[in-house]
Amino acid sequence: MLEKFEDFITDLKNNSFVIVREDNVEDNRELLEYRDAEGNFEEVYEEMKIKVPEKDWEYEDLGALSLDWDAVTDQSDEAYLWGGFQLHNFSSALSSPSDFWEPYNEGRRFWENNPQPEAEAIWKDFLPKLNYINGSGHGSDGTFGCILREEGVYPCPMYFYDSGIWFELNMTLEEYYNTMLQCKAVYYWQYFYIDTEEIVKKLGNFKPVFIEHGGQYLEGPHAFDDKLRDGTISTSVEGVLLQMKNIIKRFPKLFPDVDLAYFKERCDTLEKALNK
Numbered sequence: 001m002l003e004k005f006e007d008f009i010t011d012l013k014n015n016s017f018v019i020v021r022e023d024n025v026e027d028n029r030e031l032l033e034y035r036d037a038e039g040n041f042e043e044v045y046e047e048m049k050i051k052v053p054e055k056d057w058e059y060e061d062l063g064a065l066s067l068d069w070d071a072v073t074d075q076s077d078e079a080y081l082w083g084g085f086q087l088h089n090f091s092s093a094l095s096s097p098s099d100f101w102e103p104y105n106e107g108r109r110f111w112e113n114n115p116q117p118e119a120e121a122i123w124k125d126f127l128p129k130l131n132y133i134n135g136s137g138h139g140s141d142g143t144f145g146c147i148l149r150e151e152g153v154y155p156c157p158m159y160f161y162d163s164g165i166w167f168e169l170n171m172t173l174e175e176y177y178n179t180m181l182q183c184k185a186v187y188y189w190q191y192f193y194i195d196t197e198e199i200v201k202k203l204g205n206f207k208p209v210f211i212e213h214g215g216q217y218l219e220g221p222h223a224f225d226d227k228l229r230d231g232t233i234s235t236s237v238e239g240v241l242l243q244m245k246n247i248i249k250r251f252p253k254l255f256p257d258v259d260l261a262y263f264k265e266r267c268d269t270l271e272k273a274l275n276k
Contacts, residue, residue, distance in 0.1 A: 001177060002028075002061040008181045012069055017254045021068040022137070028063045035060055040091035047095040049152045056155075059090040059173065067185065068137040071254055079224070079246045081254070083186040084137025085145075093147060094156070098131040100144060104164035110219055114206045119165075130159060130166065133173070134180075141187065142221070145176060160190040162221045165202050165236075167194045184255055188223060188243040192266045200273050203237035241270055 006025055013020050037057040044050050070082040104110065105127060111120050132144035142163030147156035158169040158176050169190065171179065183189035191199065208222040209229060218225055223239030224232075233239060244267040251258050 001058050018069050018071045023067045028065050044091050044095045050154050062087050066137050081250050082138045085134045085185050086137045087134050088132050093131045093133045098128050100132050101127045110164055113210050164220050191240050196269050196273050206236040
């Protein structure tokens with residue numbers, strides 16, 4: 001798996017239409033000889049009673065691999081595009097305490113501004129079991145690929161977490177990593193693989209902009225925050241749809257090897273659901 005990630009980053013560096021702002025491939029390679037996968041997963045078992053088979057120890061070689069890329073544009077009908085990741089060491093993701101969600105979900109305002117009775121009833125017990133395997137490599141945009149950790153359960157179910165809202169993903173860890181690379185780790189790629197009804201249910205009425213003490217603030221999923229602030233769009237799901245369209249519009253030039261048929265199908269399905 002490590003070679004796939006390294007080859008992907010090399011290909012990006014050779015792509016004249018994108019800019020790789022940062023990566024740590026060389027640093028990660030240097031640390032390989034110091035990693036003790038067997039010892040690390042023994043600790044995971046001691047902590048969580050999660051038995052990771054030896055065939056999956058390869059994920060430990062990914063370490064804390066990171067990437068940040070972007071693609072600017074001077075076209076008025078195109079939007080800025082970025083991608084990347086900051087991986088979380090696999091054994092650590094399995095066994096360490098989880099608190100990445102605290103800045104998003106612990107504030108009283110988050111639940112009051114956009115009531116979510118089902119999520120509010122379980123989040124205090126559920127979210128500590130959720131830990132991220134990757135965050136964004138492009139600053140803190142609130143998106144995380146996650147695993148749900150239950151004592152004695154492996155493989156772990158996969159989730160996508162976006163600024164306080166979470167979605168279950170119907171894929172294995174290997175499928176998640178492979179799909180991320182196929183999608184060039186572009187911002188919001190996960191939404192193409194989430195059930196449309198689930199997106200609409202959770203984000204269809206979610207309004208991330210709120211006014212407090214005369215100031216305008218954002219909380220929750222908020223792609224295209226400039227359009228949310230100026231009122232062009234008002235809900236989180238509209239931002240998801242705009243980003244889907246942005247990816248579909250810009251990928252043919254940036255990444256002509258990507259077959260966009262599936263992306264277009266998912267985008268059309270979401271747009272039709274919103275226009276009902």
